[in-house]
Amino acid sequence: DQQVKQNSPSLSVQEGRISILNCDYTNSMFDYFLWYKKYPAEGPTFLISISSIKDKNEDGRFTVFLNKSAKHLSLHIVPSQPGDSAVYFCAAVPNFGNEKLTFGTGTRLTIIP
Amino acid sequence: EAGVVQSPRYKIIEKKQPVAFWCNPISGHNTLYWYRQNLGQGPELLIRYENEEAVDDSQLPKDRFSAERLKGVDSTLKIQPAELGDSAVYLCASSSLAGGGEQFFGPGTRLTVL
Numbered sequence: 001d002q003q004v005k006q007n008s009p010s011l012s013v014q015e016g017r018i019s020i021l022n023c024d025y026t027n028s029m030f031d032y033f034l035w036y037k038k039y040p041a042e043g044p045t046f047l048i049s050i051s052s053i054k055d056k057n058e059d060g061r062f063t064v065f066l067n068k069s070a071k072h073l074s075l076h077i078v079p080s081q082p083g084d085s086a087v088y089f090c091a092a093v094p095n096f097g098n099e100k101l102t103f104g105t106g107t108r109l110t111i112i113p
Numbered sequence: 114e115a116g117v118v119q120s121p122r123y124k125i126i127e128k129k130q131p132v133a134f135w136c137n138p139i140s141g142h143n144t145l146y147w148y149r150q151n152l153g154q155g156p157e158l159l160i161r162y163e164n165e166e167a168v169d170d171s172q173l174p175k176d177r178f179s180a181e182r183l184k185g186v187d188s189t190l191k192i193q194p195a196e197l198g199d200s201a202v203y204l205c206a207s208s209s210l211a212g213g214g215e216q217f218f219g220p221g222t223r224l225t226v227l
Contacts, residue, residue: 043218103155
């Protein structure tokens with residue numbers, strides 16, 4: 001039972017344009033959401049997070065939007081840069097401070113120069 | 114500051130052989146995690162340690178997997194005997210409450226069971 005779903009296994013975006021990565025979840029107990037970025041042969045690195053009390057969190061070129069009623073979140077990267085090419089994982093926890101991360105299956109983002 | 118260190122980076126073994134992975138967390142991080150990432154999937158938690166105590170091992174297949182974190186610092190994950198389905202990347206992560214609980218991952222060990 002996949003509680004966190006990333007339905008797009010891959011996405012290609014032109015450099016300079018906006019990249020939008022989507023994530024859906026089924027467990028209504030999830031209260032805190034994170035995005036991780038993973039380069040080949042490296043471990044995932046934390047990118048940005050959002051609490052369920054917010055609907056938007058922004059950090060430089062990265063913005064995460066949360067639609068709690070739809071159990072949907074998205075990561076926007078603008079403008080996209082070649083260094084953004086990586087696999088992006090959405091993850092969720094029942095509450096901030098709870099350390100049991102449930103990951104999605106990942107979306108491979110390719111930025112085309 | 115050094116990150117999470119894992120060794121070996123790659124391991125190829127035949128089925129039924131034993132294998133062990135080692136992890137050294139970031140200094141001062143009291144929480145240590147072992148994850149398994151199958152091809153095309155996200156990481157899945159196997160076991161979580163608070164210092165030397167395993168506080169969540171519900172996802173660890175205990176018939177063949179074992180882990181230890183003696184002295185609450187570095188940790189070893191062992192599989193004995195390995196099966197074909199154990200081929201995956203084994204990731205170690207660490208975190209600290211002082212750091213807000215953010216998990217820092219090591220580069221992983223890619224295991225191939227033939």
